[in-house]
Amino acid sequence: MIVFLALTFSGIALGAIYFLAASGLSLIYGLMDILNFAHGLFMTLGAYAAWDVASHLPASWGTPLLFTIAVFASVVGGALSAGLTEVFIIRPLYGRPISQILVTIGLDLAVVGLLLGGFGSNSLSVPVPLWLIEASHLGGLNLPNSDFVALIAGVVVLVSLEWFLRKTRYGITIRAGVENRDMVSALGINVGRAFTLVFVIGGAMAGLAGLLYAVVFSGDLISPTQGDSLLIFAFIVVVIGGLGSIRGSAVAALAVGLVQDYTNFYLGSHPGMAEIGNLSVVLLLALVLEWRPRGLFGSTL
Amino acid sequence: MRSVSRRALAVAFGVVVLFALIPLVGLHLPWVLPSTVNVVNSTGTLEVLALCFIFAGVALGYDVIFGFTGLLSLGPVMYFATGVYVFDITLTHWGWPLVPALAATFVVSLVLAVVLGAIALRVSGIAFTMVTLAFAQAFYYLIEDNPHGLTGGDTGLALYSTRLPGFLSGAVSNTRNLYWIALGFLVVSYAVVWLVTESATGHVFVAIRENERRLEVLGIHPFRYKLAAYTLSSLVATGGGVAYILLIGTAVPSAVASTTVTLSILIMVVLGGAGTRWGAVTGAVLYVYLQQYLLKVAAEPSFASLPSFLRVPLSQPQFLLGAIFVLFVIFVPGGIAGVVTRRRLRFASRRFDAASAPTGTLSMEDQ
C-alpha cells in the first residue's frame, strides 16, 4: 500500500510536468491548427537558459537563490524562443498549415543540431539546492521534495492559466479563437497578436517543464535531445485530452503520468518489458481514440 | 499527361545503366565524393551511393501517402524497421533461407500496414498524424525492449547467416553487389510507384488530397484508397529496410527505428517536392549525399582551425540540413520540383504565349 501511494505521488508529479509541456501545445493547436514540433525545443532551450544563467553567476550566492533565478531563466528562455519562432518562422506561413508544421520540424532539428555542436551530447548539470534532492517523511512515506516542486508548479500554472483564460480580455480572445478564428477577426480583433501570445505562454510553460523534468527525473542533468523525447508524451497527452482543451490536458497528463508510473513499476522489472511504461501510454492513446476520436474533452476550452 | 514519351524512357534507361556501371569505373574525383577515398568505385563511395538509392526508394514510397494522397503520416519508419528487423531476425536467429525470410518480412509488413493503417485511418487530419507517430514510437520501444533477446535492444543486431548466398554477405568485396541491389530496389520502387500513381487508383489518391468530400459525393469510399496508399508506401519502406540491413549489416534502433528517420524521410520528400516522383528521389539523394558530405568536410584537418562560431554550426549536418529545410519551406514552396515546374511553365507560356494561367499542383495546401 505504501509503495502504491508513493507511486501515485510520483505519477502525479510526472503528470504535472506533462501538463506543463502539453497545455501550451494544446492551446497552440486549438488556436492555430499547428502541430508544434518545436515545442520540445522550447523545453530544451528553457533548460539550457536555466543552466547558462545559473552557471555564470557567482556560486557564493548560494544554490537556493541560483535555483530561483534558474527557474525564472527557464520561463523567460522558453517564452522568448517561442515568441521569436512565431514572429519570424510561423508568421510568414499563415494560411499554409502543413508548411507551418514542417517548418517547426526543421527548426527543431536545426537548433538541436546547434546545441549538439555547441555543448556536445553529454549532459550538463544544473545547480540545485540540497533540499531539492532530499525527501520528506509524510505519514510513513518518503516523498522526494522535487516531486512537490513539480506538483506545486503544475497546480499554480493550471490555476493561473484558467484565471487568465476566463478573466482577461486576451484570455477570452484565445478561447473564442479556438472556437472560431475568423469570427474573432470579424469582431475587429487582431488575431495575429493572440497567435504570438499563445506561443509565448506555451513557450514559458514548456521552458519550465524542461527544467523541472531535468530536476525531477534525470538527476539535474540536461541534454540537447531531452525535449524531443518529452515532446512525444506531450503530444499523446494533448490528443487524449482533446486538442485545444486545457482541462483535457490536465486530466490526460495525470492519467498518462500515473499509467506510466504504475506499469513501469509493476511490470517493468520483468525481462524484456523495460519499456512497458511507454508502451502502455501508447496503448492508452489507442484505446481513448477508439472510444472517443476527439479525445476526452472534445474541442472546447 | 499519361503517355510517356519514348525519349523519357530512353533517358531513364540511360541513367540507370550509367549508375549500374559506376562500380566498374575507377575514376578519381577529389572533392566531389562524400567518402574519404576520392575514387568513384571505392567501397565508401559505393556505400554512400547505395544509401542514397535506398532512401530515394523509401522517400518515393512515402511520397505516395504524403505527397500524392495528402496524408501526413509519421509512421514510415515502422515499416522500414520491419524490413530491417524481421529480415535480420529470421536470418540471424532462426537461420531461415533467403527466400522464406524475404517472404516473411513482406507478409509481416503487409499485415502490420493493413491492421494499423485501418486503425489510424479511423481518425483524420492531425489526429491521424499523431496516431501514426504514436504507433511508430511504440514500435521503437518494443525494439528497444529486446523481447526474448530477438532485437538486441540498444546494442543492435548484426546480420549473420550461413544460409545467405555468398555474394550477399557483408564482406567488403561484396559492396558492389549490394550497390546493385540498392539500385535495383530503387528502380523497382520507381516502376511500381509510377504504375500506381498513373493508374485510375492513383488519380483517386490525388482526388483525396484535393477534396475528399467531393469523392464521397461521387460515391467513392476514400477509406479503401487511403489504406491502399498507406499499405503501398509501407511495403516500399520495408523493401528499403531489407536493402539497408544487407548493405549496412547491423540494425541499431536509433538509426533505423527512431522518429528521426521518419522526419528525415519527410524532409527528403519536401525538399525535392511532394507529389512528384522524381522530386522525392532527387530530395532523398541530395539529403543523404549532403549529410555524408558535410561529415567529410567537418573531418578535414583544416576545419579545426576555423573560428568556433563557424566551426560549431558547420560541423553539424543536422543543423545545416534543418536550416536548409526551414529556408526551403518558407521560400521555395513545392521544393526543387516546384522550382523546375515553375521555370518550365514560364518558359512554355513565353514560347506559346499561352493565355491560361498555370495552375499546377505545386503545393498541396493552396486549395
Next chain:
Amino acid sequence: MTNALDVSDLHVTIAGSHVLQGVSISVPVGGVTALLGRNGVGKTTTLRALLGLIPSTGAITVMGTDVHGWMTHRIVRLGVGYVPEDRDVFAGLTVEENLRLAEQTAEPRYDDVYSIFPELRDRSRQRAGTLSGGQQQMVSIARALLNGWPLLLVDEPSKGLAPRLVSELADALERVAQLATVLLVEQNLAVVKRLAQRIVVLDHGEVVHTGDASELDDPDLAKRFLGVTGVK
C-alpha cells in the same frame, strides 16, 4: 455623398470553382439594402469577401476608403459590423463574454443593445451555447451593434427560426436599421419587403438585377430570379 459601400468587379475562386464572377454593388448611406438570390449563388461569399475573410480580386470601398486586401480586423474597425450566417456565437463563452469581446470603442453602446434586446441583460452569465437559436441571433446582432458601427452586414438572420420569432426579429432589425446602414442577405421575402428599400439580386455569381424593393411585388421578378412563386 459617399456610399456606405461600393463593390465593383468582385471575383472569388474557391477550390477551383469561380464562385463570384464580377459582382458590383453600391450601398448608399441609410436604410436597408437586401442582397437576394437562390441558395448557393454567392451571397454569403460576397459578404465574406467584403470582410477579407476569403481572398478576392476587385475593388472594395467602405465609406470612401479602399479596403481591398486589408486584414479583416482593420476593415471591421473602419466601422463594419458582421452578423454571420448561422450566428457563430462563441458557444463556450457567456453572453457577457461574447459582448465584451466585441467591444472596440471606449464607450460601447450597451444602452442601445439592451433597449432592443432586454433579454440579453438577464442572460449575461449564461453560456451562449445553451441559448436558443433566437437568443443566439440576438447575441450575434448585439455584437455587431455594440460599437455604433455605421455599416452592418447581416447574413440570413431568420434562418432556422420559428415563424413567431421571425417577426420579432424583423421588429428588432427595423430598430437596428435606424442606427446603421444595413446590407441584408435574406431568403424570407416577407422580412425583406418589410425592411428593405433597395434590392440587389445575385445569380450564378453575378448581379442580375438592381432596383427598388417595391419591385418584389411583381410576382414575375420573384419567380425569375428567386425561384419562388406567390409571395403575399
